[in-house]
Amino acid sequence: MTVFAGGVLDGEGAVRPAVDNGPVVAASVSPGSYSVVLSVATWQHSPNPxxxxxxxxxxxxxxxxxPDAVDIWRPARMSKNDDHPVPLGVPVDSxxxxxxxxxxxxxxxxxxxxxNHWAHALDCMRRDLYARFEDPNLTASVVMFECGMGDGVYDLSLGLTKDGRIAEIVLDLELLSHSLGPL
Structure with missing residues (x-):
């Protein structure tokens, strides 16, 4: 994904909550291109017919x-008052x-x-597990993906280097803790 304005957001793939209610700002990062990595579990025989x-x-x-190693993980937090930060959960309803x-x-x-765009995004996610879009003016970028357990609120964590810089932003989709069967 490409960050043009210096911040990464995490929100529901159906973006309306982010647009209408203000997005969840995961982290402020420098403009640039960053890899999005998806961890995928595969069941050779689906437990669901x-x-x-x-x-x-x-x-x-x-x-x-x-590329630096993560030294410590901490929950992503959002707060107007640094004395009382609120852990971020990413609400998903789509x-x-x-x-x-x-x-x-x-x-x-x-x-x-x-x-038509939403139908195309869903087709991409069914086929490839994700959809990636950039606007034609190259001023915006998004990577959307299905959540392992569907709707819910998922934990967002920041992986920090020894000197406190953000190396990774991770969204735990809780699939393994609620597994449908052996991998």
Whole structure:
């Protein structure tokens, strides 16, 4: 994903909550291109007859900010008062989540109102487990993906280097802690 304005957001893939209610700012980072890594579990034989084998589900999603090793993990927090930070949970009500540059809010809101775009995004996620979009003016970027356990509130963590810089932003989609069966 490409960050143009210096911040990474995490929110529901159906972006309306982020546009209407203010997005969840995961971290302030320098503008640049960052890899998004999806951890995928595969069941060779689907335990759910409605889902074809092999069944693949995303366990976690990560934005790799720095190549440096993570020294410590801490919950992402948001607060107007540093004495009382509130842990961030990413609420999901569409079965999808996303990482995107905060400059993408308005552009993503417009895309969500386009039924053809949403249908295309869902097709991409069914086929590839993710959908990636950049606006034509190259001022916004988003990576959307299905959540392993569907709707809920998922923990967001920051991996920090020894000197306190953000190396990774990780969204735990809780699949392994609620596994449908042996991997």
């Amino acid at each position: 409605a889902i074809a084998s092999p069944m693949r589900r995303i366990c976690a999603a990560k934005v790799q900010i720095l 079965g999808t989540a996303s990482f995107f540059d905060f400059s993408a809010r308005q552009w993503l809101g417009g895309l969500q109102r386009n039924d």
